[in-house]
Each structure stands twice: as C-alpha cells, then as structure tokens.
Amino acid sequence: MREVVIAGVGQIAVREHWETSLRDLAYQSIKKAVSDAGTDSVDALYIGNMLAGELSGQEHLGALISDYCGFDGIEAVRIEAAAASGGAALRQGAMSVACGLNDCVVVTGVEQMTDVLQDKVTAGLSLALDTEYELASGISLAALFAILTRRYVHEGCCSPEDLALFCVNAQKNAVGNDYAMFRREITVDTIMRSPMAADPIHVLECPPVCDGSASVVLLPAEKADLEAPVKITGSAVATGTIGVNNRPDPLVFESVRDSTEKALRMAGKTREDVDFYELHDLFPVVAALSLEASGFAKKGEGALMARNGDIALEGKIPITTMGGCKARGNPVGACGIYQAAEAVLQLRQQAGKNQLPCEVGMIQCMGGTAATTITHILEV
C-alpha cells in the first residue's frame, strides 16, 4: 500500500451562493486545489455530496463535475454517507492512490443548500436518519439532537451554558478564517437569549444552512515533490446503530469511539500525539459526546473541556480550530473536505492568526446521529 499525501487544497468561502450553480461551486475549489498542488494531470475525481438529488435535482455528480472541469474522460464517482460524505470521499480517493490505480486524485466536497425553500433542507437532512422508523414518527435531525442534549444536561454532565461555550469557541476561531461564514465573536449570554430552534438547542447553537465546496489533491508520497508534505497516515470508518432508540446508551457514540480507535492504531499514534481534533460540531452536544467517545474526555466530562478552556487554540486539545460546522458553516457533504483543507493549513503552518504548534491532526465527520463516523489522521 503506497503512502498518500495531500499535495494541494482549495476552499471557497462558505456563504449563501444563490447565484452560483452546484457544478461551479465545485469547480472553484477544484481549480484552487489543483493550482495549489501544481499538478497538470488528474486521474480521478471523487465527489462527496449528500443532497444534490433532493436540493439541486441532480444525481451523477461525478460525470457532471468532471465534464465541467474539462477533465477529459477520467474516472469520476460520487460517495455518500450522509454528513460524513466528505470524509468518505477522502477515504475512497486515498484508497485509489494507495492501491496504485491512480496517481493524482482530486477529492471534492460540495453542497448547495440555500437555493431552495428551507423546509426542503430540514426534510433532506433528516434522510440521514432511519426514515421508516425515526422520521416516520415526525422527528427531525435537530429534534433528535435536542433529546440527546436534554438527556446530557439531565444527567448532570453540565449546564446549558457550558454547552454554549462550544459555540463561543467556534465563532472566536472563525474570526481568523476568511472562508468561514460567521466571523464574529459571540457570548454565552447572546446565545442563551436567542430563540429556541429545538428546545433546549437555541438558534445560535445551530450550524447555518449554507453553500460551499472544498477540494484536496492526493498523490502517492513517492511522486510528491514537496518539502514537508502532509501525509494521510490513518483512515477509518465505523458505523453504529442507525436509530438512537436502539442504542444501549444514547449518550455513547460508538462509531466515534471505534473509528477513532482504528484510525489511531493505523497511524501508530496515541491521543497524546494528536495536536488538534477537527470534530463534527453539528450541535454543542455532538462536540461534547465526540470528545468523550474519542477518549479525550471521560464519560460525562466532555462539556467540562469547554468550561476549562481545554478546547481553545491554546488549550489541551484544540477543536474546530477554523470555526467548525457552527461558524465556518455546514455545507453538509463538503464538511469532511473543509476539515481536511483546514488541517492541512495548520500542519503546513499556514493557518494565520489561528496557527497552532502542530505535527499531527485528527479530522472526523459524522453522518446522522453518529450512525457513520469517519476519522483521518494527518501528519507532517
């Protein structure tokens, strides 16, 4: 198996891009990534996307975007694992380089969500749940996370204000990220005074509905003529029970635990080696439960890390260092690639004001209520 490196990254600003087509969103980040990598031939294009069928009336994104980019007849395919689609595409693209079938692969995450009525977005996102059993009962994705949040607070793990601190941290970090959507600091008080979205989750604790695209260029290490290339040393997918109601303990994200464990083992690293952790902060409780399941916090103590400042840039284990889903924005199937691009900037020491001293990063994206979790370890 060949070692795979990320030789180029490209992002477009996460915004409401009503005037831009889905294919053009993708093209813009691909162009930047290919230019960043300085490559002149691409063997394959892997697309991570969840909702183009529902929201843009378009399947078959592989051929569509490959054609639009002028990639002459290359391999192109779309990978879907709900909100983990970006991470899943990264894994598949890296596999195709690792096994020797491709030399230069572009992996692109793209999602267009604002050019439709917003009830379609809520309905679309909920297709990540078990629709015959969960959705049929009238519950949405946000409502399920609201139940988890309520339970988490009920068990005495933290106060609602502690959870809001995850959002405070994310928005603070986004100030230094040109590609982020919410680039202003926010206080716990402002969050707690915002309307309820799904009680007890406030509107200002929700990630924005938005459009975005990010791309990375993958090469085999042996062919990457780079001074300090960012290597993908760990990659793991784990699934869990799809319905929250069927889990022995709904506050344990088994797929986060399992995929973290597998990815670290593959990379030959421990948690102590990880300098930052780009987790999937869909809602504050997801950040707290991810810190616990991945072993950075004990059970019930994830939110304490926000209270103690452990998750800040200067903390023990910085998370959402460029804003995360909350503040960079959550273009669903693109998130995993935004995470990868952000981690590469950190590891290359190109993260500007948000720069961490770092050599090893862990990125992780999640589908549904953690029915799928995909974790990658990146290193310089």
Place this chain on the structure above:
Amino acid sequence: MREVVIAGVGQIAVREHWETSLRDLAYQSIKKAVSDAGTDSVDALYIGNMLAGELSGQEHLGALISDYCGFDGIEAVRIEAAAASGGAALRQGAMSVACGLNDCVVVTGVEQMTDVLQDKVTAGLSLALDTEYELASGISLAALFAILTRRYVHEGCCSPEDLALFCVNAQKNAVGNDYAMFRREITVDTIMRSPMAADPIHVLECPPVCDGSASVVLLPAEKADLEAPVKITGSAVATGTIGVNNRPDPLVFESVRDSTEKALRMAGKTREDVDFYELHDLFPVVAALSLEASGFAKKGEGALMARNGDIALEGKIPITTMGGCKARGNPVGACGIYQAAEAVLQLRQQAGKNQLPCEVGMIQCMGGTAATTITHILEV
C-alpha cells in the same frame, strides 16, 4: 496491490416487491452471498444505489443496511454513479481489498422503484442527465435515447426490426434465469406492434421498472480457499461529456470505448480473449452502440451483430446472457452487481441452460447516456 476474487454471489428475483422494504431487499441478497462465500466475518459493506433519496426517502444506506444486517459497526458507504452505481461500488469495494485495508467486503446493489407513482421514476432516472441544460428543456432519459435511435436508423446502420432483435435475444436468455423478470420468448413482430414509449422506441423495447438486489463477497486471492476462484483482473471507469448535444458524434460512446480499453489493458487481455460481454442494454440502440464503442463491431455495424446471431449464446460474442436490463430487469443501481453475479455463475459453470464455454467475461454498466461507463474483467 493484492489480487481480488469474488468468493460469493447472491441475487433476489427481480420483480415488483411492493411488500418488501429497501433494507430487506438488500439483506436478502447479502445473506445469500455471505452464505455462498462461507465467510463468517465481514469488514465492510459497499452499497451501489442511485435513487433511494428520491424514491424511498432514505439516504445514508451504508449505515442503514449494515445495521439491519447485524454487521457490528463495520465500514459502510454508498457509491453513486447513476445507473453505473453498482459497477462503481464493485470497483471501490475491490480497491479496499486490493490496497489491504479490508479482507472481506460485501458489495451490494439495491434499488426499489415500484412503490411510488411512476412519474417519480421517470423524473428520478432523468437526474442522471445534465438537469440544468438537458432536463430543463423537457427531455427525459428515454427521449434522449429515442433521438439516438432515430439517428442511428437514419444513418442507415440498420432497420428498426434489427434493433428489436436485441430484445428478442435478451428475453430468450432470460427464460433460463430464475431471477429474471420477463421469462418468456418474444418476437420482433410483437415488439413492433407494441405501443410507442418514446418514438421510435416501443414499450417492449424498454427495460421494466422493478425492484431488486444482488450482492458479491470479495476477498484477497491469497485468503480465498476456493478451487477455481473468479478473479477481478481488470477495472476501469471512464466519463464522457454529460450532455449528448455537446458530443462531437452522439453515436460514439467515448466512455465505453475508453473504459473497455483501460480494463482490457489492465487485465492483459484482448477482445479475442473475452468469451461474453454483459453490456448495459438499457435500450436496443445502447447495445448496438456499446458493441461498436467497445470494439466488437465496426462503427455502424453493431446492430448487424444481432441480425447475424453473433450476440446469441452460441454466437461470436454473447451478450446479456442471463437477460440483461431488458429481460432480467433494470433495478438501476443494482444492475452492475447483477451483471457481476451472472458473470460469476457463467465462469463457475453454474449458469444452467444458459451455460457458455467460458473463462473470461467482461461486464459493463453505464450512467446516463454513457456519461459514465464502468468495465470489469472477470476470469477463472
């Protein structure tokens, strides 16, 4: 790169399975394939599916089906390339074995299409086109193929009756396939007297809307304890211009040509070595143009092969040996895996009345109007 073998296959009969859920369709073929392979642990599940979001209101099939099958927390992901989704999933699953990340992978194609109003199916299938440019003009997938058919006949390549012979051949072969939907012989006369679906394509030249699922189990050759394992020796994806209107010659399927060429080269085979060719016979003209683009017929002479009997079981290059899309049925994203399962039965000498003398088979599935083509070479 490790050599990959297909160690088990499972199919369910292609029918209108109104009473069965999407997950249960998948489970039934997975159970058969796992039992056929005699394996007791599965590392990953790759799902090929195009339309579950649109027709079943369910994304995130990887986690859903993995959970339903009781595969405890394994890797699971969905791969989409329109009607080539099955072939795309086969390729990704095989890559994950080839590169050493997984040892035992189940690849499943599944599609449920009959439990909705049929205009939704027509609309869903058309999402494989360039929806902003082609679909927006009011054209459907069948209408585009009707235009290609008309042009093909206009250029003097054959008569409409010659094209109908592809359907006669497919239905004849389906008689020997328990899993096929249309298991009765049919005549050119009956076809030509059937109503027009999209002039000049008759209703009886169209594949049926149906439900189905097929699965294969992949292992590394070194761990497959089989007497005569079926090896995957060639695998290639090629894309082409997505819009038919943008192609230099609409009667040349460039992606079929390119993916055939690449797959044969990878397997170290020539066309003469190929004993049968499971092509994507969505409509008769697709079969004719595929024979031409893949180099088994000269340009303009694909339909002659039907007239001359070259495509029959005893012909020069048998196609759709178990009925193809036309007669086995066309559960869209599952077709590529049905092709793989059928080819394995041929290569294992288990194809019953339809058995060919064979050692090398080529299977090929196509998305849209050949915007994506995926070709695999299988050998014993």
